[in-house]
Amino acid sequence: MIPTCKHTAELLSQSQDRSLSLPEKTRLHLHLLLCVGCRNFNRQLEFMRAALRRYRDRD
Amino acid sequence: MLAENSSSTAHPAAIERERAYLLRYARLQLRNPAQAEDAVQETLLAALEGAARFSGKSSLRTWLTGILKHKIIDHLRRAGREQPLTGIDDDRSEAEAVDALFARDCHWREFPAQWGNPDAALEDSRFWAAFELCAQRLPARTARVFMMREIMDMTTEEICKELDITATNCWVMLHRARLTLRECLELQWFGKSEK
Numbered sequence: 270m271i272p273t274c275k276h277t278a279e280l281l282s283q284s285q286d287r288s289l290s291l292p293e294k295t296r297l298h299l300h301l302l303l304c305v306g307c308r309n310f311n312r313q314l315e316f317m318r319a320a321l322r323r324y325r326d327r328d
Numbered sequence: 329m330l331a332e333n334s335s336s337t338a339h340p341a342a343i344e345r346e347r348a349y350l351l352r353y354a355r356l357q358l359r360n361p362a363q364a365e366d367a368v369q370e371t372l373l374a375a376l377e378g379a380a381r382f383s384g385k386s387s388l389r390t391w392l393t394g395i396l397k398h399k400i401i402d403h404l405r406r407a408g409r410e411q412p413l414t415g416i417d418d419d420r421s422e423a424e425a426v427d428a429l430f431a432r433d434c435h436w437r438e439f440p441a442q443w444g445n446p447d448a449a450l451e452d453s454r455f456w457a458a459f460e461l462c463a464q465r466l467p468a469r470t471a472r473v474f475m476m477r478e479i480m481d482m483t484t485e486e487i488c489k490e491l492d493i494t495a496t497n498c499w500v501m502l503h504r505a506r507l508t509l510r511e512c513l514e515l516q517w518f519g520k521s522e523k
Contacts, residue, residue: 273434282503286477286484287495306439313510316446320459321478323450325353 271299277307281314338382338391343375346392353393357400357475359468363407367399374399397480401490404472422467426504429511440510443518455517462512466505473498474505 272280277300280293289297301308350371354364374395375382382391431437449455466474473491476482482490484498491498 273430274436275430275434278507279499279503282506283499285506286499286502305442306436309440309442310510313440313443313446313513314506316443317506317509317513318478320446320450321463324456324459324463325356325479326349328349 270296271303272296274300274304274307277301277304278310281307281311285314285318338375338379338388340376340379342388343372343379343392346389347372349389350392350396353396353479354400356463356479357472358403358407359464359471360407363403367396367403370399371396400480404490418467418469422470422504422508426507429507441514441518443514446518449517458513458516462509462516465512466508470501470505470508473501474509477502 277297280289280297283289284297301311347368350368351364354367355361358364358367371392375392382388429437463471473487473493476487476490477484484495484502487493488495488498
């Protein structure tokens with residue numbers, strides 16, 4: 270079953286904090302294949318994490 | 329890499345040079361300039377007193393940051409005792425704000441936009457002003473959990489233990505923080521720059 274955007278966003282966020290189970294990963298990838306909004310969100314999560322580190326560590 | 333004169337104690341001047349970094353770090357987590365200043369001051373004192381314990385195996389910054397983390401946790405504990413950050417209303421309005429991002433069928437009301445080349449933003453000082461503003465706008469409780477995760481690099485387990493919350497609760501707060509930060513960045517920066 271393909272998860273909704275709301276659930277996908279939760280899973281994407283949690284993937285930054287824990288390892289997802291295999292079924293979770295599968296559902297996530299299925300959704301990402303079909304949804305540009307969640308693909309953007311995924312990239313933005315990575316960007317925000319990198320930006321926060323950069324902000325913390327810059328001189 | 330070893331310094332040329334590889335004495336393994338931390339030099340006071342070198343310790344002092346890390347002050348600005350430590351202060352930024354403490355401010356992100358504590359959000360209170362006076363408390364942040366105190367935590368850094370305590371860290372520098374502890375470092376100067378314990379300079380002989382610096383082994384040189386890690387960088388000076390890493391060593392100092394390790395001390396600072398403990399000082400920050402002490403401050404969070406003290407502040408938590410004096411003024412607990414629990415607010416049911418706060419929690420409800422945050423939950424509503426997140427729900428409002430999604431339509432009834434649980435799809436995005438408005439798709440997260442393509443941010444173009446966000447790495448270019450990292451070189452723009454105006455972006456960092458917007459970023460700072462957005463980070464400061466996060467609600468206090470949410471921000472504390474989020475910064476513990478992203479700034480202090482604590483695991484969810486460590487955060488749960490420190491704050492005595494469940495893992496689910498922790499994930500919910502982290503997710504809210506990211507959604508809120510994302511909305512703000514899109515509004516303050518990425519939406520604007522593409523117009």
